Amino acid sequence: MFPSTSKGVMNQGLVENPEIMATSHMGFNLQASHLPPLTFSPYSLSKTCTVGGEDDVSRLRGNLPSLPPDQGDDGSGRLGQSPTQRSSSDLWSRTGDRAASDKGSSVAAGEYYSNNKNGPAANNIIIDGLSVGAMRMKKVKVRRKVREPRFCFKTMSEVDVLDDGYKWRKYGQKVVKNTQHPRSYYRCTQENCRVKKRIERMAEDPRMVITTYEGRHVHSPSHAEEESQPSSEVTLFW
DNA sequence: CGATTTTGACCAGCGC
DNA sequence: GCGCTGGTCAAAATCG
Numbered sequence: 582m583f584p585s586t587s588k589g590v591m592n593q594g595l596v597e598n599p600e601i602m603a604t605s606h607m608g609f610n611l612q613a614s615h616l617p618p619l620t621f622s623p624y625s626l627s628k629t630c631t632v633g634g635e636d637d638v639s640r641l642r643g644n645l646p647s648l649p650p651d652q653g654d655d656g657s658g659r660l661g662q663s664p665t666q667r668s669s670s671d672l673w674s675r676t677g678d679r680a681a682s683d684k685g686s687s688v689a690a691g692e693y694y695s696n697n698k699n700g701p702a703a704n705n706i707i708i709d710g711l712s713v714g715a716m717r718m719k720k721v722k723v724r725r726k727v728r729e730p731r732f733c734f735k736t737m738s739e740v741d742v743l744d745d746g747y748k749w750r751k752y753g754q755k756v757v758k759n760t761q762h763p764r765s766y767y768r769c770t771q772e773n774c775r776v777k778k779r780i781e782r783m784a785e786d787p788r789m790v791i792t793t794y795e796g797r798h799v800h801s802p803s804h805a806e807e808e809s810q811p812s813s814e815v816t817l818f819w
Numbered sequence: 820c821g822a823t824t825t826t827g828a829c830c831a832g833c834g835c
Numbered sequence: 836g837c838g839c840t841g842g843t844c845a846a847a848a849t850c851g
Binding site for chain 3: 752753755757758764766779
């Protein structure tokens with residue numbers, strides 16, 4: 582349903598091979614000198630990286646997308662990992678919102694988990710996936726609030742804010758529970774563009790930066806014309 | 820001086 | 836209802 586010539590490896594929510602090419606009307610360009618050339622398939626990304634609410638849970642349970650990636654406003658075209666894709670022995674870290682209690686009562690839609698089974702490595706980008714199995718294990722309590730499509734990924738970086746080609750304005754910073762590092766909230770400065778992102782460092786490994794995007798850009802990257810070296814970018818689509 | 824960042828206050832969702 | 840927490844607002848401060 583989505584044009585993609587993915588050559589990458591999606592494994593339990595990770596993109597391990599950067600050689601994924603795809604086309605889409607929406608995308609991110611991450612430019613960072615410390616990163617390898619990366620272009621993520623929109624299909625792969627949406628398939629493993631986002632979940633936004635009750636509808637998504639239903640979709641995930643059916644393992645079928647209900648919407649193509651370019652339709653809808655709440656997680657279009659998102660697919661879920663099979664519950665069996667999440668191994669209990671894998672190291673997962675919660676990176677998403679607080680739909681579930683911090684007191685460990687349940688796992689709910691809207692949470693994001695990452696699995697870095699290869700361990701942190703330089704120039705390694707990890708796409709975060711979602712545990713559907715965990716949702717099945719317990720009764721899911723879901724926020725009714727409509728969510729924008731989201732995905733998050735981790736990068737090993739000394740700088741918090743990666744240059745993704747868009748212009749961002751910081752609108753908040755918060756110290757979240759059980760973490761030493763504050764979480765920063767950014768909004769796209771483009772008028773009528775409601776895309777947000779938040780950036781935080783992993784508690785377990787402060788070298789890893791977790792970037793979570795929410796929403797879709799309605800415009801091109803601000804310095805798209807300046808792209809002279811596609812091989813030095815990371816492009817994320819969904 | 821406009822754009823951006825900082826930061827405390829406020830709000831909403833959730834569990835008890 | 837209350838307390839806790841994450842997310843957002845907005846005034847003040849800072850930057851270029």
